[in-house]
Amino acid sequence: MALCKDFIKKHIFFSNDLSDDPVKAQKRKDLYTDMIAQIISESLFFFQDDYYNADISTIEREMTHISYCIETFPVVNAMVDNQNNYIILNLFTMTAANNMTVITELLDLLSRPEKATTSQIMLFALKWLNFYENEDMISTYIREYGAKKQILPVVENGKMYAVCKGYNLSPPQKYSEYMYDIFKLIFLHELGHWQYARFKEAWKMAYKKQAYNALKKQYANKSVPVNQKQLESWMQEIIADYIAVLVYTKTSRQYDDSKQCTKHCYIAIGLFYGLIAMEELAYERYKKGTEKHPPVYIRQNAVRELYAGFFSDILKIPYDVFMENEIQEWYVIESYFSQIIEEYWRKHYG
Ligand SMILES: [Zn+2]
Structure with a gap:
């Protein structure tokens, strides 16, 4: 249909x-x-x-x-x-989401057609990690998008609106096109919840089991530190992400022999997780998680492992090779944001 x-x-x-x-x-x-x-x-x-x-x-x-x-x-x-x-x-x-595309140097590097190893890319990325621009980017995010942002009331013809400069989607960045992809991933996540709610019990169980094992693995076989109601909610978030990522990459297949899906789609997934990691920091819930959502680092690791497990199985590619060749962009962007956010948090709240 x-x-x-x-x-x-x-x-x-x-x-x-x-x-x-x-x-x-x-x-x-x-x-x-x-x-x-x-x-x-x-x-x-x-x-x-x-x-x-x-x-x-x-x-x-x-x-x-x-x-x-x-x-x-x-x-x-x-x-x-x-x-x-x-x-x-x-x-x-x-x-x-548009704001997340300001990491142009890294996106330039990842968009090049020639293949670089993850460690080569991370070496470059590490050089930029301590640049004040990064601190600036995070401060900007917290100030303009976080919990303490100023919402400017704008009065037009006697009626008041809570507006942000964002309604004009400016300023455009070199990689602003990714804004649509990030928004699409957010939509697919919600559609994932919508779909899951209509699954047969047997399929719900099958997905839950996978999500539970992926979560548990992140806690290194210690129990997942939440009550039953929270666990249910966390599993559903993992499942919705997993569905979103599977569907999104399915429509981004490429048919040369270098990799299964486009660089573009994995860059977008990296930025999507970058955005929710920034949100977590900006709402002062860094690495904490909420009643509804697991901490972002747990969430993205669990989903990445589910995704990589699924594909390395089908494609008979070993997990490490899959990480290096197939989803390198996702992994690199995720690591990049994890590190700059960690650094920022240590400096400002640690
Ligand atoms: Zn959700």
């Missing part, structure tokens, strides 16, 4: 007018509706029929009736409301 963009557009709603000036509001809405409808139309998918707890035609009908609520309040977030069949996306996430 392919839903066309125009059909999806009719299901996109904004929580607020984007301006009190009706012409300006309409212009902004058209722009964002088009962008988001494009992302959604490229992302909707089904598992095989036998995954679902209902007839496939029921699942199809539900999917065609999803409403997409675009929140304009400046937070980086998204969620599924299964009761009302809503997927809620935050426009502000796009600006925050």
Whole structure:
């Protein structure tokens, strides 16, 4: 089932007018509706029929009736409301995602066609790690996107809006195109929750088992330090990420013999985890996790291992080779952000 963009557009709603000036509001809405409808139309998918707890035609009908609520309040977030069949996306996430693409030197290096080893790339990356630009980038993120950001009330024609400069998606960076990919991964994560909620019990169990083992491995065989309710929630986050990454890379296959999926898609996945790692830091929850979400380093390691395990199995590539050749970009970006964030945290909060 392919839903066309125009059909999806009719299901996109904004929580607020984007301006009190009706012409300006309409212009902004058209722009964002088009962008988001494009992302959604490229992302909707089904598992095989036998995954679902209902007839496939029921699942199809539900999917065609999803409403997409675009929140304009400046937070980086998204969620599924299964009761009302809503997927809620935050426009502000796009600006925050755009901000993640400022690591141009590293992205230049990773985008080159010639192959460098991970250790060669990390050597370069290490040189940049201590640059004040990195500290600056993180400070900027915390100031403009974090919990303590200033939300500027803007008054237009006597009506007040909580706006951030982000609504114009500026300033564009060299690699701003990744902003769409990061947003798409966030959408796919939510769609992953939506799908999982409709799985048969047997499939839920199969996914949970994998997620549990991946989590447990991160705690080196100590028990996962949460209660049952939290564990349930953490497993669901791992599963939603895993589904998102599998679906996203599936649409980014390449058919030369160097690797299975494009550099582009693994760069985007690295930046997606970079973004949620920045969020964790900016909300002063570094390495802590929440009631709902595992700490980001646990989350990304668990998902990467699940993904690598799945593919190295199918492709009969040893795990280490897979990490080095297939998903190098993801791993390098993830390590890069982990290190600069660790350094920042040690300096400012440690
Ligand atoms: Zn989630």
